[in-house]
């Protein structure tokens with residue numbers, strides 16, 4: 072009997088209907104899936120019915136259990152099971168184009184999602200996260216949840232919260248409601264900006280989310296004031312009131328200030 076480890080964010084899904092709903096949401100042409108955190112393998116088992124799977128699992132205690140459960144699939148190459156911390160993967164999660172499907176460990180979910188969004192082999196994600204996090208990734212301007220995560224995902228993805236998942240569907244039950252969201256990539260960051268510089272820029276923009284953007288970017292006050300006027304954005308606009316296109320335009324004009332910071 073495996074005891075769930077809190078520090079690895081282990082809340083195992085024990086509801087078949089939710090697993091099927093996740094499978095239904097996967098684009099039909101998908102033939103290569105990366106799963107982070109297969110856990111006890113319930114989702115993995117269904118993923119293997121539709122695609123090749125590469126799974127990263129950090130918990131060494133789960134590895135022999137998964138090796139036994141999927142012995143056939145591992146032998147025939149349908150499943151590649153890696154005992155590895157997914158956050159430590161250098162470069163791509165896979166050498167081929169893939170979809171990321173996962174019930175993510177919540178303690179590290181935003182980091183893994185951003186890593187996948189920046190990974191040019193990733194075609195998109197269907198992931199379960201804390202509802203609060205899904206709202207951030209799928210937020211639009213003027214919504215209170217709109218933050219740098221929403222700007223980054225909106226820049227390159229079609230985004231949707233698919234459904235909520237009650238804590239009762241897990242063992243052990245988490246304290247929060249979860250949501251499954253889909254982020255389907257339509258572009259790469261490379262086509263729009265230097266992503267490292269742009270992330271630094273957004274960090275400044277949302278430094279104090281409820282303050283005015285002009286205050287958050289006060290180091291470049293005069294320049295920002297000029298840019299806001301040229302874009303017809305009110306001077307006292309707050310970071311969550313500014314749309315994704317405007318963020319790109321403001322960045323374009325301030326780009327020299329954020330290069331190689």
Ligand code: SAM
Pocket residue numbers: 079080081082083084085107108109110111112113114127128129130155156157158173174175176177179
């Ligand atoms: N997929 C299973 C399910 O739906 O029941 C388990 C999901 S559980 C929320 C998260 C899983 O991610 C656990 O198996 C945990 O051990 C694993 N995990 C946690 N941190 C990880 C990391 N950094 N890299 C890879 N796996 C990780």
